[in-house]
Amino acid sequence: RTGYILVSNSPKPPPLRISASAALLSECDSVVLLFMGEGKKDALTGFMKGAVPIECPASLAREAKGCIVITDILS
Numbered sequence: 221r222t223g224y225i226l227v228s229n230s231p232k233p234p235p236l237r238i239s240a241s242a243a244l245l246s247e248c249d250s251v252v253l254l255f256m257g258e259g260k261k262d263a264l265t266g267f268m269k270g271a272v273p274i275e276c277p278a279s280l281a282r283e284a285k286g287c288i289v290i291t292d293i294l295s
């Protein structure tokens with residue numbers, strides 16, 4: 221079982237990052253997602269509309285038992 225995924229060629233900065241795997245998220249009691257700044261408005265919209273992970277990676281947080289969304293984006 222892998223809990224974390226090393227990403228070395230992300231299309232958006234930073235190119236090097238560590239992400240949580242779907243398996244790890246499914247074991248979490250709670251996940252907190254931050255959608256901060258107007259640049260994340262499309263991601264927030266996709267998440268709220270139930271987009272699939274390929275369109276909105278944050279949607280993997282739905283695998284957790286609970287998900288808290290924090291944002292400063294006004295609709």
